[in-house]
Amino acid sequence: MMHRVLLFLIISSITLFATGIIEGEVTKQTLNVSAISMFVIFVGATLGITYWAAKRTKSPKDFYTAGGGITGFQNGMAIAGDYMSAASFLGISGLVYLKGYDGLIYSIGFLVGWPIILFIIAEPLRNLGKYSFADVASYRLRQKPIRILAASGSIATVILYLIAQMVGSGKLIQLLFGLEYEIAVILVGVLMILYVTFGGMLATTWVQIIKAFLLLSGATFMAFAVMSQYEYSFEALFSHATEIKGLDIMSPGALISDPISAISLAIALMFGTAGLPHILMRFFTVSDAKEARKSVFYATGFIGYFYILTFIIGFGAIVMVFQNPQYIDYAKQALEGGSPILGGNNMAAIHLSHAVGGDLFLGFISAVAFATILAVVSGLTLAGASAISHDLYASVLKNGDPDHKKEMQVSKIATVVLGIVAIVMGIMFENQNIAFVVGLAFAIAASANFPVLILSMYWSKLTTRGAVIGGSMGLLSAVVLVVLGPIVWVDILGNAEAIFPYKYPALFSVTVAFAAIYYFSITDYSHRAKEERENFEAQFIRSQTGIGAEGANEH
Amino acid sequence: MKKEFVDIIKEDNSYKELVSKRGRFSIKLTLIMLFVYFSFILTIAFKPSILSTPISSSSVITVGIPLGVFVIVLAFVLTGIYTYKANGEFDELSRKIDENLIKSINDA
Numbered sequence: 153m154m155h156r157v158l159l160f161l162i163i164s165s166i167t168l169f170a171t172g173i174i175e176g177e178v179t180k181q182t183l184n185v186s187a188i189s190m191f192v193i194f195v196g197a198t199l200g201i202t203y204w205a206a207k208r209t210k211s212p213k214d215f216y217t218a219g220g221g222i223t224g225f226q227n228g229m230a231i232a233g234d235y236m237s238a239a240s241f242l243g244i245s246g247l248v249y250l251k252g253y254d255g256l257i258y259s260i261g262f263l264v265g266w267p268i269i270l271f272i273i274a275e276p277l278r279n280l281g282k283y284s285f286a287d288v289a290s291y292r293l294r295q296k297p298i299r300i301l302a303a304s305g306s307i308a309t310v311i312l313y314l315i316a317q318m319v320g321s322g323k324l325i326q327l328l329f330g331l332e333y334e335i336a337v338i339l340v341g342v343l344m345i346l347y348v349t350f351g352g353m354l355a356t357t358w359v360q361i362i363k364a365f366l367l368l369s370g371a372t373f374m375a376f377a378v379m380s381q382y383e384y385s386f387e388a389l390f391s392h393a394t395e396i397k398g399l400d401i402m403s404p405g406a407l408i409s410d411p412i413s414a415i416s417l418a419i420a421l422m423f424g425t426a427g428l429p430h431i432l433m434r435f436f437t438v439s440d441a442k443e444a445r446k447s448v449f450y451a452t453g454f455i456g457y458f459y460i461l462t463f464i465i466g467f468g469a470i471v472m473v474f475q476n477p478q479y480i481d482y483a484k485q486a487l488e489g490g491s492p493i494l495g496g497n498n499m500a501a502i503h504l505s506h507a508v509g510g511d512l513f514l515g516f517i518s519a520v521a522f523a524t525i526l527a528v529v530s531g532l533t534l535a536g537a538s539a540i541s542h543d544l545y546a547s548v549l550k551n552g553d554p555d556h557k558k559e560m561q562v563s564k565i566a567t568v569v570l571g572i573v574a575i576v577m578g579i580m581f582e583n584q585n586i587a588f589v590v591g592l593a594f595a596i597a598a599s600a601n602f603p604v605l606i607l608s609m610y611w612s613k614l615t616t617r618g619a620v621i622g623g624s625m626g627l628l629s630a631v632v633l634v635v636l637g638p639i640v641w642v643d644i645l646g647n648a649e650a651i652f653p654y655k656y657p658a659l660f661s662v663t664v665a666f667a668a669i670y671y672f673s674i675t676d677y678s679h680r681a682k683e684e685r686e687n688f689e690a691q692f693i694r695s696q697t698g699i700g701a702e703g704a705n706e707h
Numbered sequence: 708m709k710k711e712f713v714d715i716i717k718e719d720n721s722y723k724e725l726v727s728k729r730g731r732f733s734i735k736l737t738l739i740m741l742f743v744y745f746s747f748i749l750t751i752a753f754k755p756s757i758l759s760t761p762i763s764s765s766s767v768i769t770v771g772i773p774l775g776v777f778v779i780v781l782a783f784v785l786t787g788i789y790t791y792k793a794n795g796e797f798d799e800l801s802r803k804i805d806e807n808l809i810k811s812i813n814d815a
Contacts, residue, residue, distance in 0.1 A: 253758075256775045257751060264744045264778070267785045271733040271740075275793075391767045402769045403759035404751045414752040418745065442794050449783075449790040456779040690713045696726055697716065697801050699808065 186515030187328055194362075194523050195343065201358045205351035212546075212559050215352035216283040216538050217436040220702065222357055224443035228450025231434050233360030234531045235262075235425075235451070236367060236458050238524045239320055239590065242498045244459065248466020249474070249500035252393075252401025255466050257408065259459035261418060265425030266455065270448040273426055276609045276695035278435050278444040282702050284535075285432040285601065286543045289608045292687035294616040294680070296548050298604075301623045303543040305600035306429035308627070310536035311573065312593040313430075314529060318578030319586050321525040327495045328502065328518040334579055341575035344529045348537065348571075349564045353437060356530045363527040366520045368454060371461040374501070374517070377508035378468030393470040401470070413654055420658035424594030427601035430535035441698050462501075469500035472507040479503040533570050540566035588639040591656065595634060599626035599661035607669055609695060612688035615681040618673025626665025633657030715811045721803040729797050736785050747778055 209215055222230070240262065248255030281287035286302035318337055325336035347355045382388035394402060408414045425431065435444050473479050475491050484492040493503060505517035541563035546554040604623040607614045634640055636652040654660075673681075694700045716722050750757055758771030 253769070253771055253775075256772070257748075260744070260747070260775055260778050263782050264740060267740045267782050267789075268737055270786050270789055271737045387766060387768060390772075394767045399767065402767060403771060404755040408748065408751045411749060411752040414748045415745070418748050422744075442798060445790045445793055449786045452786045453783050456783045459779060460776060689717065690710075693713055693716050693722070696729075697722065697804050699712070699716070699805060 184329060184511070184515055184518060186512050187518035188515075190515050190519035191329070191522050194366075194519055198343075198347065198355070198359050198362065198523075198526070201362075202347050202351035202355040205355035205358065208354055209350070209352040212283070212542070212556055212563070214354065215560060215563055216433070216534075216542060218353040218357055220437060220439055222437040222443075224438055224446025225450055226357065226361060227434060227438050227443065227447035229364045229454065230357045230360040230437075231431065231447055231451035232454035232458070233362075233364030233367075233527050234430060234434065235455055236364065236524070237317065237528045238324060238521050239316065241367065241371070241458075241462065241524060242320075242324070242501055242521065245462045245466045245469065245501040245504075246496075246498035248463055249469040250497045251405050251407065252397070252467070252470075253403055254405045254407040256459075256463050257404060259462060261421040262425070263452070263456055263459060264418075265422040266448060266452040268422060269426050269431075270445060270452075273432075273606065273609070274435055274444045274448055275441045275698075277432060277605075278438070278441045279695045279698045279701040280609070280691065281436055283433070283436055283542045284538050285429060285605055286539070286547075289604050289619065290547075291608065292684050292691050293608065293614070293619060295552060297616055297620045299543040299547045301604065301620055302601065303539040303548075305427075305596060305604075305623065305627055306539035306543075307536055309427075309429055309593045309597050309601070310532050310539070310570070311577070312589050312596070314532050314536075314570070314574040315577045315581055316586055316589040316593070317525055317529050317532070318574050319581050319584075321522070321529075322578055322582065324521055324525070327499065328521065333582055337575055337578040340525060340529060341571045341578070343526055344533055344574075345568055345571035347526070347530045348534050348567045353534060356527075356534050357437060359523075359530055360527045363520070363523045364454065367524055368458060368461075370505070370513075370517050370520045371458060371465060373513070374468065374505060374508055375461045375464040378464055378472070378504070389464075389467055389471065393467050396474055397470055412659065413656060416654055416656040416659035419662055420591065420594045420598050420656050423598035423602045423658065423662060425597075427597035427605065428594075429539060429597075429601065430531045432601075432605075433535050433538065434531075436702070439703065440701070465501050465504060468508070469504040473500055473503040476503075476507065479507075529574065533567055533574070536570045537563050537566040540570075585639075585644050588634055588637075588644070591639070592630065592634045595630040595656070595658050595661060596627055598658045599630040599665045600624070603662065603665040603669055607666075611673075612685055612692075613673055614669065614688075615673045615676040615678075615684050617676045617678070617681065618669045618671070621672040622665050622667075622669025625668045626661055629661040629664045630657055633661055712808060712812075715808055716804060719804055719807050721800045721807060725797060725800040725804065728800075729793070732789070732792065736789055740782065740785055743778060743781060747774065 213219060244255050244259050247258055277285065277288055280291050284302070284306070286299050289302050290298035318340065321340045322333045322337040325331050326333045329336070347359055379389065382392070390402065408417070435447070438444050438447055473493060479493045481492045481494045493499060495502070502514065502517060502521070506514040541559055545562045546552065546559050600623050603626055604619045608619065633652045634657055636650065637657060638650040638653070638655055641647050641650045758769060758774065760770045762768050762770055762773065
């Protein structure tokens with residue numbers, strides 16, 4: 153029955169896509185045939201995988217963790233696929249294109265969280281948890297309040313991240329494929345719902361692996377194509393670029409101006425990465441701590457390599473796209489002067505793909521960008537759905553003893569609801585300034601999820617009261633400080649001066665969270681708190697040795 | 708985990724060795740990463756001119772570029788070192804702890 157539904161949905165989504173193409177032809181003059189055909193191949197292949205995965209996704213464990221049987225290498229690739237979003241591909245190469253060196257500073261910030269995750273989080277997380285990081289946080293604390301807190305942090309992070317991805321995807325697809333914005337957003341939403349509801353973690357993982365492979369291959373080709381024009385000499389590439397844009401692109405610019413912002417951004421990126429629910433969830437898909445470590449090793453390699461490529465790609469765009477009459481947005485130039493490129497700076501990598509590989513390669517990179525969006529939103533939605541079905545439904549409502557069939561149903565309903573929320577928000581936010589959204593997601597992950605998680609693993613004196621009060625204060629202060637800060641208070645709400653002067657609140661909100669957790673834990677003299685402290689020893693032994701940890705399914 | 712297992716393991720020498728060795732190792736690597744990254748970021752905040760110096764008088768490449776790439780490569784190398792050591796030496800200790808536990812249970 154389920155498979156027939158799936159087939160029906162596959163066919164109808166292809167039909168929806170086809171009608172989109174026809175409408176696109178009417179409204180847009182640039183219809184990218186090679187991009188669309190490659191994208192259709194990708195969608196066909198991933199839906200095929202979803203069909204295959206659906207037959208293997210029977211229990212909640214299959215749904216949340218693909219049965220725990222993913223290898224370290226596969227998981228490393230999938231983590232990279234989860235983390236290298238279209239925003240980081242197009243955004244960072246666009247930033248390098250615009251500001252040069254600042255783009256490198258920014259991308260380094262996104263990478264350095266990974267070693268920290270490996271050294272202090274990955275192992276205990278894998279050894280203590282089952283499906284979500286809330287399993288770990290609530291291991292020896294009271295289930296209900298901790299689960300509710302962790303699920304709120306997760307859902308907030310997921311929805312913010314989803315909004316950013318959906319708006320970005322709508323605009324990108326509109327531009328690349330000539331589809332209407334709304335149709336693009338609906339298409340992404342529908343495909344993501346299909347992958348996740350039917351194929352669960354197994355399908356999501358493979359979508360991410362394929363996408364990571366395509367993205368890394370495409371970016372490698374582009375970087376080599378650029379370098380080959382300069383006989384593989386960085387000196388030649390950079391000196392040509394400085395002739396065009398001046399020497400400033402080789403030095404730190406305005407991205408980081410004062411020490412407080414610098415440290416605050418660094419903390420948000422580092423601790424935020426270690427608190428992203430869709431990333432943490434990936435550690436439960438491998439069989440043991442050994443594979444979890446390998447995952448991070450491979451993921452760090454892929455992501456680091458990718459950032460080096462985006463730096464070369466950004467410079468490639470400076471020499472091959474900037475001032476190239478083919479890519480100049482003449483309408484915008486007439487109004488504002490300069491040499492703006494079609495679709496804005498974030499399209500630098502896309503135009504470069506055309507410059508180095510013609511229409512066919514442009515088609516490939518466009519399809520990869522779309523695939524990237526699909527993979528990232530699927531991972532996010534799965535993490536959000538598991539926070540709802542595993543943490544809220546199974547652990548809070550059903551006291552940790554749910555009917556497995558019911559739990560699966562809840563997770564699927566949650567996926568559909570999140571998908572619809574993402575579509576609606578995506579359409580609502582089309583013309584809003586969403587620059588703050590990803591920053592806020594990282595700030596919440598760093599201030600609410602991360603402190604509770606890390607202290608639950610290592611600090612014996614942590615109590616439920618401390619975790620709940622401190623975690624909530626971290627969440628609240630992150631939100632409030634972003635709203636009162638320059639991006640929302642001044643740029644969006646139009647006030648003259650920001651009440652909170654810094655763009656990145658993490659330094660303050662993370663400090664608030666840790667201080668509050670500490671204070672409200674050590675002043676907790678309840679009987680319950682005493683028990684929680686006594687239970688730390690057994691938890692710590694399991695976290696260190698893996699004795700008693702969840703294993704993989706026998707498939 | 709049962710109380711008696713906890714009591715056995717916490718007195719186990721391999722366990723003590725694992726916790727102290729790995730703890731020290733993780734902290735050392737974490738501090739290296741934090742030190743390098745924060746030095747980089749704070750140099751940008753306080754004295755960006757250091758990073759803007761060309762690597763040689765005839766080059767447009769600034770010191771900041773190899774340094775930035777170094778931070779990326781370092782992150783990867785550190786994860787490699789940790790994974791190598793943990794998957795070998797530390798997992799061997801974990802295996803011993805497991806064995807000792809089973810032995811103590813059988814003896815009892």
